Amino acid sequence: MTEFRRTIQNSLLDNGYFVFERFADRDQVRNIRSIVVDFFESNNALIHDYKYDPPGTQARHDRGAHPLGLFDPRLGNLRNMVKPEILKDLLEDTFPTSQFTEAFHSDIHWNFGGTGTPLWHRDNEIRPFATDATKDFVHNDYNVYRSALYLEDHDEKTALQVIPGSHRNKNDPQFSDELIKTCNVEAGDLILFHCSLYHRSQNCSVRDRMIVFFAHGEENIYTRLHGEYVRNRIQARLGCTLEEYLAAVC
16 A cells, blocks of 8 residues: 555544545636536526525525535536546545445535534434434444535635544534644545544635535445435435436436
């Protein structure tokens, strides 16, 4: 294993995240942003977050999320540009005893999440196995990693914050200032983080906040259940199956 891979491995195991600088160059960022803008402005995004807008005002197309993300066949050009398979190969090189697969968990955000700073949370998508069904499920074999490709710069006032090591903690950690790490990023940087890592965005009201999310997990029952929970959550909002929805819009 190369020294760089060992650095990634140690960071993911110990801290629960790693920041890849310049995962996409400026030209790629510009092209990806153009695809996302065209998709949202064409009213294609599945679920919008309109809580920014006062009652009676026209909803804006640049405020929401599309929870099908790279799994939407209409965004094949975006998938080809983001190349999520790179992260699969990287994870398998970093953890050579494990096989990884793309998890059904991809979102595209454009100014999504309300104003202010959201609560600390995990991206765990499995609840049934928890002792308390309202709690997140943490297990040594539940290893799904989320990738967040940032398409604009973030400084210490707007960047993602994490609690390093909290992905190994079944209990709620102490959210004291000395434990918080702020991940300043530039457009094109990618943060890879364990879905059990406590994190939050800051100041979601920042203009042109655009992120592409996708995920990979170890090939096991937990990754499959993770994807099934995401699929069921989306279908509950739709009131139909994803296949029925896509047949109607594609």
